Amino acid sequence: MTDWSDPEALDCSDEDTFDALLDRAETREKGNYFEFFAEGDELSHDPGLRLSQHGSEGWMGQTLNHDPAYWRSDAARERGFDGVPVHPDYLLACVMGITVEDLSEKGGYFLGRTDVEFHRPAYPGTELAVTSRVVDTRTSSSRPTYGIVTWETEGRDRETGDRLVSYERTNMIPRREPAATDGGGSMADGDGVDPETPDLPETLLAPDGARFEDFSTALERAEAEDAAVAYRHERGRTMDDQLVAGLPLSTLNTARQHHNRDEMADSPSGDIVAYGDVTRSIALAHARSDEATYRERRFEDERFHSFVTLGDTIYGFTRVLDCDPDAGPDRAGAVTFEHVAFNQDSTPVYSGRRTALIQRQQ
Numbered sequence: 381m382t383d384w385s386d387p388e389a390l391d392c393s394d395e396d397t398f399d400a401l402l403d404r405a406e407t408r409e410k411g412n413y414f415e416f417f418a419e420g421d422e423l424s425h426d427p428g429l430r431l432s433q434h435g436s437e438g439w440m441g442q443t444l445n446h447d448p449a450y451w452r453s454d455a456a457r458e459r460g461f462d463g464v465p466v467h468p469d470y471l472l473a474c475v476m477g478i479t480v481e482d483l484s485e486k487g488g489y490f491l492g493r494t495d496v497e498f499h500r501p502a503y504p505g506t507e508l509a510v511t512s513r514v515v516d517t518r519t520s521s522s523r524p525t526y527g528i529v530t531w532e533t534e535g536r537d538r539e540t541g542d543r544l545v546s547y548e549r550t551n552m553i554p555r556r557e558p559a560a561t562d563g564g565g566s567m568a569d570g571d572g573v574d575p576e577t578p579d580l581p582e583t584l585l586a587p588d589g590a591r592f593e594d595f596s597t598a599l600e601r602a603e604a605e606d607a608a609v610a611y612r613h614e615r616g617r618t619m620d621d622q623l624v625a626g627l628p629l630s631t632l633n634t635a636r637q638h639h640n641r642d643e644m645a646d647s648p649s650g651d652i653v654a655y656g657d658v659t660r661s662i663a664l665a666h667a668r669s670d671e672a673t674y675r676e677r678r679f680e681d682e683r684f685h686s687f688v689t690l691g692d693t694i695y696g697f698t699r700v701l702d703c704d705p706d707a708g709p710d711r712a713g714a715v716t717f718e719h720v721a722f723n724q725d726s727t728p729v730y731s732g733r734r735t736a737l738i739q740r741q742q
């Protein structure tokens with residue numbers, strides 16, 4: 381009788397024999413299909429991650445986030461932090477990265493996120509505890525092989541229990557069994573989906589500077605002239621391997637979309653795509669390079685309109701929606717922006733509403 385535990389029993393010398401062997405072997409699956417999720421379910425995510433200065437600097441350097449308060453202790457102290465905090469984009473991406481194995485590793489695309497709130501700054505060395513609750517599941521009416529799931533997620537400091545960031549996100553999630561729908565429509569092939577076109581006036585103004593007063597003066601001017609405050613940012617960043625695969629992996633994001641070209645070849649995008657948080661962080665970095673940010677506060681209605689693949693270049697466009705002089709400390713006022721990330725073909729790939737505290741003139 382053949383001894384199947386004998387290491388020699390596995391013949392790797394013949395490709396066809398090995399291929400036939402693979403066909404017979406069961407695949408130990410990772411991640412969860414749509415059917416796994418039920419409204420009200422709570423999940424505590426096991427992967428652990430300690431926020432690090434190295435990770436934060438790696439994220440910021442690659443995405444062009446150069447705000448000195450996240451790099452230098454004198455600038456951090458001057459801005460009222462207890463030390464050099466990790467960057468909020470890195471914090472958010474890490475909290476979401478940890479959830480991927482349980483929530484979205486099966487391969488559905490990240491469609492949008494809202495109610496993103498930063499509750500307190502996070503510092504290197506913080507170990508994260510991340511939990512999620514299923515708030516909604518529904519069948520996709522246009523795509524029978526997918527469902528749409530929304531979760532509420534909270535990232536806390538594992539030691540103190542302090543809430544650091546919370547948000548609600550929505551993904552397409554593959555179904556184990558296709559639903560009986562009309563099956564109409566096909567997934568976008570990367571040509572892009574037009575987001576709602578903002579009804580903007582003919583004249584677009586840019587603020588004269590980077591301070592709160594520059595934004596509020598520009599808004600007042602725009603109102604008087606029937607114009608809008610909306611402008612482009614000059615920098616662009618081309619998506620390379622480090623951005624598309626390296627950064628999500630550094631946040632423990634196991635979504636195949638970002639690092640498995642073999643699997644993604646047959647997917648709607650046809651290739652690996654950038655982690656939504658990387659795309660967004662680049663566009664926000666472009667915007668922040670034209671403003672004197674004091675603190676990030678919250679994001680609403682974030683949407684990912686179209687795929688970003690290797691070689692695409694991400695640019696930024698910003699519209700100023702509101703200025704509130706009373707919403708911050710003496711030295712800053714709150715500005716609400718709408719940011720759009722777009723690619724080299726001017727196709728919008730991300731949009732989101734952001735409220736940040738912007739420093740006043742000194």
Ligand SMILES: CC(C)(COP(=O)(O)OP(=O)(O)OC[C@H]1O[C@@H](n2cnc3c(N)ncnc32)[C@H](O)[C@@H]1OP(=O)(O)O)[C@@H](O)C(=O)NCCC(=O)NCCSC(=O)C[C@](C)(O)C(=O)O
Nearest residue numbers: 484489490491492520521522568635655656684685686687
């Ligand atoms: C996915 C694509 C192909 C669908 O393109 P489409 O033309 O099929 O789009 P659609 O028809 O507008 O939307 C499909 C369905 O989604 C719904 N929907 C749409 N948006 C929302 C939203 N915000 N909230 C709630 N529902 C939404 C929408 O209502 C519709 O429902 P229906 O099938 O019943 O008619 C297209 O939208 C696209 O290319 N988007 C970009 C996706 C992307 O690249 N995301 C970031 C990268 S993936 C990622 O980061 C992964 C991550 C973070 O690691 C990880 O989750 O694990």
